[in-house]
Amino acid sequence: MKKHASLPAALALALAIPGAAIAAPARAQPHDCRVRVEHAWVRWLPAGLPMGGYMSLHNGGTRTVALTGARSTGFDGVMLHRSMRRGGLDTMQPVAAVSIPAGGTVRFAPGGYHLMLMGAAAAVKPGARVRIELRFAGCAPQPVLFRVRDASGRP
Numbered sequence: 001m002k003k004h005a006s007l008p009a010a011l012a013l014a015l016a017i018p019g020a021a022i023a024a025p026a027r028a029q030p031h032d033c034r035v036r037v038e039h040a041w042v043r044w045l046p047a048g049l050p051m052g053g054y055m056s057l058h059n060g061g062t063r064t065v066a067l068t069g070a071r072s073t074g075f076d077g078v079m080l081h082r083s084m085r086r087g088g089l090d091t092m093q094p095v096a097a098v099s100i101p102a103g104g105t106v107r108f109a110p111g112g113y114h115l116m117l118m119g120a121a122a123a124v125k126p127g128a129r130v131r132i133e134l135r136f137a138g139c140a141p142q143p144v145l146f147r148v149r150d151a152s153g154r155p
């Protein structure tokens with residue numbers, strides 16, 4: 001009984017403080033989240049091979065923003081990867097995050113950073129568009145449409 005009585009009082013208190021109402025959206029997105037995504041495309045590959053996702057990320061904000069992951073209903077899994085040449089061999093490894101400095105641009109391109117897209121749905125084929133949600137630390141998820149190109153990668 002006592003619990004029920006205190007609830008409306010707490011509610012009235014929250015409503016009486018103007019700052020309480022505007023604090024919620026500010027907490028949800030504390031950073032200056034202004035990343036523009038351009039030239040987003042996926043290189044389609046046959047036989048269920050993992051596909052690479054590429055794009056250009058421009059940070060129009062005033063502080064560094066970190067890309068920490070991505071997900072898509074078009075794929076079973078999406079990882080951040082970086083290709084590199086090591087000991088004369090082309091290799092790639094997972095990366096936990098990619099920082100985009102304020103005012104800077106980071107390119108995801110063949111031979112460098114890429115989204116590693118695994119387990120494609122049947123609808124992912126050349127000419128299609130696939131929606132991939134990018135996750136930036138402290139920001140709301142950002143959905144991006146990627147154009148699926150054929151294995152040549154030509155637009």
Ligand SMILES: [Cu+2]
Pocket residue numbers: 081082092114115116
């Ligand atoms: Cu990869």
